[in-house]
Amino acid sequence: MRFLLAILLLLPIAAHAAPPELVVVKPWMRYLLPSIPAAAYMELQNPGAADVTVTGAASPACGMLMLHKSTDTSGMAMMMDVPSITVPAHGSVTLAPGGYHLMCMQPTMKLGDAVPVTLSLQDGSTVSATLPVYGAQSSP
Ligand SMILES: [Cu+2]
Incomplete structure (x- = not known):
């Protein structure tokens, strides 16, 4: 009986929605x-069962850090802000040259630095990463 009570008490915790994984x-x-x-640039993988939306980004080495998308329309390379x-779910989005x-905006870094970046998610949580800095002619 005591065991059953313990299970019942734990149930609300188990049923609570897990934070989004990114x-x-x-x-x-x-x-x-x-x-x-x-x-x-990076790859964002979502192993979870629900879509995860990135709504913003920040870095102490960037001034403003904006979400952008490059498009190549009839040979004209353009880029624009995107809101998110x-x-x-169970998918990924690649941020790479020519796309997201x-x-x-105001980079304060040098080659070889490791720059911290924090992504803000729609549910208010954040995901952090450290980005190695490469130059014009190099990439990972
Ligand atoms: Cu851009």
């Missing part, structure tokens, strides 16, 4: 010059 894989930063925004990036990236 795994940052192979993150890196491409840095050119202090006057040119740097770009952050959704990583589907984080734009580091």
